[in-house]
Amino acid sequence: MVTPRLVAKIEAEEPTLRLAVLIDADNAQAAVIDGLLAEIARFGEATVKRIYGDFTAPTSASWKKVLQKYAIKPMQQFAYTTGKNATDSTLIIDAMDLLYTRKFDGFCLVTSDSDFTGLAMRLREEGLTVLGFGEKKTPEAFRNACHKFLFTEVLRPGAIASEVAVPNSHPAEQVSHGLPQTSEPILVRPEFPKTFVLDALEHSCDDSGWAHLGTFGSYLNKLQPDFDSRTYGYKKLSDLVKAKTDLFETEERLAPGSTHKNLYMRARK
Known part of the structure; x- marks a missing residue:
């Protein structure tokens, strides 16, 4: 259910919500940061901006280039063991710590990981607005646990708004449909509901x-x-x-x- 505060913000001209923005670097792309922060500004002020991940890993190189520019605080988390995601645990613990400060009206969770479904539900139980941001692959459970969920594909620079990204994971199927073989997502327009x-x-x-x-x-x-x-x-x-x-x-x-x-x-x- 959309909270009255969120409805009021959508109808108001000025941002009213104090938001904590928590980014899962393992499940979010740095290419969307401009559109992401602009979108968050529509709902309120990002008073806290933190990103969680192992920034010594090559996979986080793209994030390191934008952290200082956008004043996002990196929360370094080393992978202590193989197969365990310490990043998720750290983000969830920090979210609960921020929750109990009672300084925020809402949280922005930037991830495509269903592991944060429980966190979103817990924040909602406290009466806070939960905004989710993730790719089309984000499981439905997490999307529905948020008051509002936005696909980051539409936030990419130069993105065609009438299209959304669909993972290109079956080359044989692409050939059968006459589609070009590529590892990049193919953009297709969804059927209007x-x-x-x-x-x-x-x-x-x-x-x-x-x-x-x-x-x-x-x-x-x-x-x-x-x-x-x-x-x-x-x-x-x-x-x-x-x-x-x-x-x-x-x-x-x-x-x-x-x-x-x-x-x-x-x-x-």
């Missing part, structure tokens, strides 16, 4: 059949935390709604006592 979106609209509209865009967006996130209009090629939810003229009718209404206009929508008959 028409039934899901219309059902969400039905449950968020008033007796006249009209729904406020903010109410509709909030209900979408309650049902599916990883729903993101950018996955389907639209920068904002309002852009998606206005473009889907075969599904929606829209109208703008003046807010009471204001010159600001709110977007309302209903299912096209």
Whole structure:
């Protein structure tokens, strides 16, 4: 369920949440850092930024280049034994320590690892907002444990917003579909979830059949935390709604006592 504080932030002009940003370097890509921090700024202020990993390992070389630039505090964690992920344990312990300071309104967990599902649930039990950031491969359990989950593929520099990355793990299957053989992800557009979106609209509209865009967006996130209009090629939810003229009718209404206009929508008959 999306918390009232998160809904208020989405509708407000200025960030209101004090956020702790915890990055799992073993399961996140440095290439998304610009888009990631810009996205977090939409929700609130990143008062703590920490990244966890073994920065003596070659796999963390890309992260070392951006830590100073973005004032991210590295939390060095050596791999004491083979096959054990000490990074996860350290991140979880730090998250609980930060939780009990009572200084934060929410946490941003940057990882594609399902091991943090329990942490996300525990933070939510304390009434804090949990924002998740990870790749498409992120297990559904972790995505649904967050109030809002965003795919980092749409945050990459030059990413085509109408496409999402799909792992290219079966070369033989690529050949059969006439696709180029490459170790890089192939970008494909997912099918638009028409039934899901219309059902969400039905449950968020008033007796006249009209729904406020903010109410509709909030209900979408309650049902599916990883729903993101950018996955389907639209920068904002309002852009998606206005473009889907075969599904929606829209109208703008003046807010009471204001010159600001709110977007309302209903299912096209």
